[in-house]
Amino acid sequence: MKRIVIGLLCVCLLLSFVAGVSAKKLKFAFMPGIADPFYFTMEKGAQAMADKLGVELIVGEFPKAWGPEYQVPILKALVARGDIDLLFTAPTSTEALIPVLKEIYDSGIPVITVDTYLKDGDYSKPSNYSFPLSYIGTDNFLGGQVVAGAMAVLLGGKGKVFLENTNPDVSSVMGRENGFRAGIEIFPEMELVGVEYCLDLQETAAAQVSAALQKDPDIAGVFGVNVFSAQGAYQAIASAGLVGAVKIATWDATQTLIEALRKGEIDLILAQMPAEMGALCVEWGYKHLTEGAEVPKKIIPGFFVFTKDNVNDADAQQYIYK
């Protein structure tokens, strides 16, 4: 009997030791920007990497709308649990989130900003917003250049192109525009004949692309920077009967746009890699906390270009936002 009791005690001791080790499992918190396929995909990528590395991932509630007034209360509740080792988040304001994230950082939790950033996103110089470990996300300028290059491939390196943008006061779409301008300039036989802003009104985009076609009937390609401008461009091109003759490129592999690509309404989609972004946050956070690795201040995971030739490929499916 005594032996059994001692044996049991030993088992208990062993179990508690194991439990003690597993309690040291790292806990990472992810605070998304808004409830949309982009961030859902990011969560999936982060979760997969967390499982691989044995990190526990705690995901904040997805805000119903974009903005600090929705995000900050959820974020505060998320870190209030007090056992978090690292936070990665998409700040919904380049200004308003600085003090909030600074406070979290000062309480001893390292912060990574993903997809969006604080101020101009340059954390390499000392400043009041340079405390995050890193910005992991898309470079819109680079993406615009990639679209220009892919468009050039589609058009055989020559022809007139048109850019349908949304808002001249939003940094992400302006980055895409500037990248596209710079990218097209590389090709001597290509010319950007116009840029219009539709303010996210698809009908306006259609009218603007119709007018652009009227002005330059030989336009060969249109880059619509988001779903509204791309679908508006399609509407104008279909109305002119020029589907296929005028190529349409757009941004973000949402299911709506992938479906449009499958139907032949658009020709090219630049996908960001939200799953990759999530995975990189977990991976670099893990390396930083376990090995003390120096995290680069800016990490760009790259892009994937969808065309009708690869949209049904098995290995392309992972880049569709789900």
Next chain:
Amino acid sequence: MHKKRDRKILSHVARNWALLFLICLLILFSILGKNFFGLRNFSNIVLAATTLLLLATGETFVIISGGIDLSIGFVMGFVCVVSAVVMRDLHAAGLPQVISITTGCSVGILLGLIPGLINGILIAKLRVPPFIATLGMWGIANGLAWRFSEGFPIAFLPPRVRDIGMAYIAYFSPKTGLSFFSRPVLTERADIWNLMKIIPIPVLVIAILLVIFAFVLAKTKFGQHTYAIGGSVDAAERAGINVSRHLIKTYTISAFFASCAGALLVFKINMGVHTQYTSSYELFAIAAVVIGGASLMGGKGNIWGTIIGVLLIGTLNNGLMLMGLPIFYRYIAVGCILIVAVLIDQFFPELVYKE
């Protein structure tokens, strides 16, 4: 004798300045703009103006009655989203396309009348100033539309939606001749480009609505009462008009046009969309009505003038775009013309109104 004739000419000019200005613009842009003059471009202008045309027609009734309706842009967005959601869900449930589409439109338009009815009751029965009542509805419709769409475009609609929205009544190509409703198959880009497309379906629908309501406003008792109320509510009441009932109808008409614009938008863009910029529409609608000769004091204006006002804004946008001017000049131009419209109204009332 001469003086009287000069005065008559001047009076005509002042009364129809918007039309004259539109003609001047057409001539100017034909000279300066690239590929401005032609059936295809004029068709582009009219097609792009359809949404504004509907909204401005409803707004004309309200403005003539001496009120204003700020909610129409968001009511349009609300109906666009609701119709699209119904269409998408019924289509996904496997119902025939005709049923999904007609149910979607009917549900959207019927729900869209409610904000107008509430606006009317608030203004007529509870004496809330039109500006405030419809501004309140502006916020409510925006919130509801946002709630229904969750900020995303509603896609995966029945395929017929797009076919209807993009169809024309007739097509003519020298190669294939005249064909009705179905686009002839052409392979050469030049042939496709030169295909003549005659009257888009959305324009036909709107033309029918406009003729009916222009008749109602100009020739019926209902129209006369609208002018009478805009001229003087007291006088209208003394003349035995049931003013509050009439105002409720007026705001419902406005919401009806906004709802039609919303349902039509689904066909035009093949999605249900609501963004915060949807609210820029009502301001352009009000601008078009005022440019068309209506006064915000009420009692003046007509559908014909509103049509001119809408086409003036549309032509200006299109023409300046074809001249290659950046977007901000277009806003400035529309702003200037709006102010000119009101100035003409202020300073030459004796010319604008019949003695």
